[in-house]
Amino acid sequence: MIKVLIVDDSAVVRQGLSEIFSSEADIEVIGTAADPFVAVEKMRQLKPDVITLDIEMPRMDGLTFLRKIMSQHPIPVVICSSLVSERSDTQLKALEYGAVDIILKPKLGTKAFLFESRQLITDAIRGAAQAKVKLLGVKKVTSPKLSADAVLPSVPLKAMAETTEKVIVVGASTGGTEAIRVLLQSMPADCPAIAIVQHMPEGFTRSFADRLNQLCRIQVKEAETGDTLLRGHALIAPGNRHMLIKRSGARYYIELREGPLVSRHRPSVNVLFRSAAQHLGANAIGVMLTGMGDDGADGMLEMKQAGAATVGQDEATSVVYGMPKEAFKRGAIDVQLPLEQIGSKVLAISLKR
Structure with missing residues (x-):
């Protein structure tokens, strides 16, 4: 089982991600946190394999928290962000600080998008669980998988x-x-x-x-x-x-x-x-x-x-x-x-x- 800790100040996002992960046989949500200070304590107690982390949060922003994690006790981190265009540079900085991947928050209410997001999100978690993370200097298929034939026929x-x-x-x-x-x-x-x-x-x-x-x-x-x-x-x-x-x-x-x-x-x-x-x-x-x-x-x-x-x-x-x-x-x-x-x-x- 891949043990996941969800860190996000939005209760809706925490609930949505929890529902997605709980439906997967190999992923377990061991806790959620509304900000990095709560997350630190839960990390000590629960020892997650992967953390999902929002960027904009109260008391401490996600980038600062990410740097602390990766410079002290590295753990695979997947940034979960809305990725609005004006914040894209921040997401690039997150990758520089050691985040394994970036995924979009699920846009609840759009079923087709949520279905596609479910696959991308769970794949990101499984990928992060396998990732080799470094100290920062101061497979499972749940749905049919289409081949390239769906876009470009073989000839x-x-x-x-x-x-x-x-x-x-x-x-x-x-x-x-x-x-x-x-x-x-x-x-x-x-x-x-x-x-x-x-x-x-x-x-x-x-x-x-x-x-x-x-x-x-x-x-x-x-x-x-x-x-x-x-x-x-x-x-x-x-x-x-x-x-x-x-x-x-x-x-x-x-x-x-x-x-x-x-x-x-x-x-x-x-x-x-x-x-x-x-x-x-x-x-x-x-x-x-x-x-x-x-x-x-x-x-x-x-x-x-x-x-x-x-x-x-x-x-x-x-x-x-x-x-x-x-x-x-x-x-x-x-x-x-x-x-x-x-x-x-x-x-x-x-x-x-």
């Missing part, structure tokens, strides 16, 4: 002429925000074009991309339909939209789509990787980073079968060794490497192929 792969112009496609989930930062900061200004799916809520990916754009030598932005994949540029799939790569002559471009959850995610790595297999073939280089579950494993195998080179993050440097592990088990990954070596390996592949 017989055609032989595609290999060119010198490569495209790097990246998939990540739990722990991926930091892994993507490390990868992109290792890229020179003239690196191959990069397309990324990171499991994130809607309204969060734009600030994530803007922050990376400030930190990296390459240009980083949230993807829009019609964006061309260019050298020295990285495009990040927006939350709640599937991202596909298409080809028109020698031009590769982005198409965003609505559609159902694929592998319980939107955007889905499987959708991106399948589109890369179909439209890039051997011109693609696939990278699977840290994350819970198996989203992207089947798509990466399709990429490899289409002639693409594939690289996975190793277990030692993954926050959750789930997605790379599943891709490796399927025979979809050519080589597994520590995170810090992936950038140089990808660049070397792009020059050889």
Whole structure:
């Protein structure tokens, strides 16, 4: 059983999360707290495996509490926030302080959204329970899981002429925000074009991309339909939209789509990787980073079968060794490497192929 402590000043949210977790056979709510001071005492008494934490609370804000937890007695923390756009920078700071994941508070009253939130929330808790958290310097399926067929039908792969112009496609989930930062900061200004799916809520990916754009030598932005994949540029799939790569002559471009959850995610790595297999073939280089579950494993195998080179993050440097592990088990990954070596390996592949 995964023992969860819910820390949120809203009684409605505490009740809603408690109901969601209590319906899961492997998750137990061992307590709730309306503010961090109450939470500290309950942590001492109950010893939770995972904490859900709001940002805006009385007496002590969630970020301050998170820093105290991660600098004294690290424990997996999932930020539970409404993620209004003007507060997105705060959520990014939470990830820097050591939060494992960020989820949206369930919007009670919208049944379809709540159903989808239930899957994302419980997946986040299970992922956090597996996460390896560090001291901060001062699987279970409960519903049918759709494949990429729901968004992009499988078609017989055609032989595609290999060119010198490569495209790097990246998939990540739990722990991926930091892994993507490390990868992109290792890229020179003239690196191959990069397309990324990171499991994130809607309204969060734009600030994530803007922050990376400030930190990296390459240009980083949230993807829009019609964006061309260019050298020295990285495009990040927006939350709640599937991202596909298409080809028109020698031009590769982005198409965003609505559609159902694929592998319980939107955007889905499987959708991106399948589109890369179909439209890039051997011109693609696939990278699977840290994350819970198996989203992207089947798509990466399709990429490899289409002639693409594939690289996975190793277990030692993954926050959750789930997605790379599943891709490796399927025979979809050519080589597994520590995170810090992936950038140089990808660049070397792009020059050889």
